[in-house]
Amino acid sequence: MIEVETCVLILLAAGRSERFGDGNKLEEEFLGKPVGLHVVTALEEMPFMERVAVIDGCSLDFAGRDFTVLRNEDAASGMSGSVRIGVAYARERGAAAVVIALADMPRVTATHIYRLLDAAESSDAVVVSSDGVQPMPPGVFGRDRFDFLMALKGDKGARDLVKAGRHVVTTPAELIDIDTPEDLERLRRLIRAPKQTATRPVV
Numbered sequence: 001m002i003e004v005e006t007c008v009l010i011l012l013a014a015g016r017s018e019r020f021g022d023g024n025k026l027e028e029e030f031l032g033k034p035v036g037l038h039v040v041t042a043l044e045e046m047p048f049m050e051r052v053a054v055i056d057g058c059s060l061d062f063a064g065r066d067f068t069v070l071r072n073e074d075a076a077s078g079m080s081g082s083v084r085i086g087v088a089y090a091r092e093r094g095a096a097a098v099v100i101a102l103a104d105m106p107r108v109t110a111t112h113i114y115r116l117l118d119a120a121e122s123s124d125a126v127v128v129s130s131d132g133v134q135p136m137p138p139g140v141f142g143r144d145r146f147d148f149l150m151a152l153k154g155d156k157g158a159r160d161l162v163k164a165g166r167h168v169v170t171t172p173a174e175l176i177d178i179d180t181p182e183d184l185e186r187l188r189r190l191i192r193a194p195k196q197t198a199t200r201p202v203v
Contacts, residue, residue, distance in 0.1 A: 001120065002097045002121075002125065002140060003096075003117070004046050004099075004117055005048070006049060006095065006097065007096060007097045008051070008090035008098050008099070009099045009101065010052050010054065010083070010086030010087070010089075011039065011052065011101050013026060013036055014055050014058070014079075024057065024058055027058065034060055035103070035104060035106050035178055036060050036104065036106075037060060039101055039102075040062065040065050040103075042110055044066075050068060050089075050093055051065075051066055052067060052068045052069075053069050054071075054082040070086065072085055083100065084149065086098065087146050087150055096123065097120060097123075097140055097143060099139070100137060100139050100141065101113075101138040102137050106187070107173060107175070107176055109174060112129065112170050115168050116129065116140045116168050119166055120140045123142040123143050123144040124142050124145060125140060125142040126140075126161055126162070126166065127139060127165055127167075128140075128167060135162045139162065145161070176190075
């Protein structure tokens with residue numbers, strides 16, 4: 001088991017949201033708050049050594065939620081570029097591991113993250129989530145994997161590493177990610193949430 005107090009949480013909140021259309025998907029309202037702040041709230045009681053949000057154009061106030069905000073200035077580098085930025089920061093802080101989570105997965109729970117950490121048994125650990133069919137974020141990566149993560153250039157290497165790691169199964173509903181307006185509507189239907197519940201604009 002890797003202790004949460006020795007880990008840096010890396011929240012990936014960058015991306016062009018091209019499949020979502022106009023606007024930023026992380027700023028869309030879901031159950032009274034922006035999509036991108038749900039996982040922030042869910043994990044806020046976990047005593048990580050530090051929390052980092054890697055953003056580009058997102059206007060959500062991660063800093064106000066005790067995150068160090070790092071900017072991915074190279075949008076073309078995609079998720080691998082954001083991972084490199086976050087892991088470099090964690091390495092500088094002497095983290096034993098990183099927990100990598102996506103801001104567009106609003107149903108992830110602290111209970112599941114603790115299960116991932118419980119399954120991480122060494123400094124070369126790779127423990128990721130699964131819906132019972134395929135592996136996916138969030139995941140835990142021990143410090144011996146930092147060099148690999150820092151060398152990522154595209155998605156294939158990350159996929160191969162994730163497939164080879166240990167998988168912790170949870171319900172598919174917890175691992176829904178929001179890429180399109182249809183994904184958000186599907187999630188609202190799943191939990192019977194109204195399209196708009198906030199009484200003022202969400203920022």
